[in-house]
Amino acid sequence: IEACPFCRRVREARSFCRGSLYPCPIGSRVHRAFVNRLEAKSSKFSFVLDPNTGVSMYESSDIVNYLFQEYGERSKPTFGILESTLVTGWVPTIIRAGGGMSLWNGALPNPPQKLLELYLNNHFARLLREALCDLELPYILWNTGKGSLNCSKLKQISGSTQVPLVDPNTGIQIVRYLFANYNSNRC
Numbered sequence: 001i002e003a004c005p006f007c008r009r010v011r012e013a014r015s016f017c018r019g020s021l022y023p024c025p026i027g028s029r030v031h032r033a034f035v036n037r038l039e040a041k042s043s044k045f046s047f048v049l050d051p052n053t054g055v056s057m058y059e060s061s062d063i064v065n066y067l068f069q070e071y072g073e074r075s076k077p078t079f080g081i082l083e084s085t086l087v088t089g090w091v092p093t094i095i096r097a098g099g100g101m102s103l104w105n106g107a108l109p110n111p112p113q114k115l116l117e118l119y120l121n122n123h124f125a126r127l128l129r130e131a132l133c134d135l136e137l138p139y140i141l142w143n144t145g146k147g148s149l150n151c152s153k154l155k156q157i158s159g160s161t162q163v164p165l166v167d168p169n170t171g172i173q174i175v176r177y178l179f180a181n182y183n184s185n186r187c
Contacts, residue, residue, distance in 0.1 A: 001025055001045060002100025002126075002133040006060040010046040011129075013064040013072075015120055015143040023133035027103035030111060030136055100130030106183040107135045114168040119144045119154045128165055131178045 001007045001024060011021065022031040024045050035047050039056065048063045049056045053070065057063055116139040118128065132139055144151040144161065155161050170181065 002129045003096070003098050004045070004101070007046045009060050010048065010063045010067075011141070013067045015141060020115055020138060020140050021118075022138040023100075023136055025103040025133050025136055026101060028136055029103065029107075029109060031138070096126075096130065099127075100133040102134070103136055104134040104179075104183070106179075106185045108182055108184055111136065111138050112167075112169045112182070115140050117142060117166040117168070119150065119166070128178075135178060135182050137178070137182055 014021065022034075024031045024035065024047075032045075035045075038049070039047070039058075044058050046060045046063055047056070047058055048066070050066075050070070055066065057066065116132065116137055118125065118132070118139045119142045131137075142150045142154070144154050151161055154166075157166055165178075167181075
């Protein structure tokens with residue numbers, strides 16, 4: 001959930017390695033049901049399923065520690081990811097009035113065939129992640145810090161490092177069209 005500080009800490013840790021993210025907003029029709037079938041537990045999130053190791057777990061701090069241990073350059077996360085995100089994570093949620101918390105009533109009942117690709121490179125990505133969560137659209141997360149290989153890839157694909165979303169389902173590389181193209185009320 002974009003608006004949840006516990007999910008935020010997992011997403012930030014996850015940005016250190018490539019991976020698919022499946023938003024599970026309140027009212028989710030697809031991804032929460034999958035997790036509940038898989039784990040037979042309540043709709044408690046954050047949740048990770050690692051297809052490489054078969055590990056599945058809840059609890060954001062456990063997930064962050066696991067991601068760093070399995071995929072990080074160091075075995076332990078920094079203080080900023082575990083503790084400070086609980087404080088700083090609420091600020092954007094309050095300012096943005098809970099955007100990225102609940103499923104939008106016009107969201108498509110089924111996700112697109114190909115995952116969208118999000119290039120996390122600037123503060124505008126927050127608005128995009130909110131829309132992806134509201135629409136329950138799964139995506140691949142690429143971290144694109146300045147000078148990184150992924151930043152170069154983004155520039156090659158879009159012609160800019162300011163376009164954080166690539167949709168392989170349409171070939172269009174813009175952000176604002178999400179609600180127009182991924183809603184059940186579309187003509």
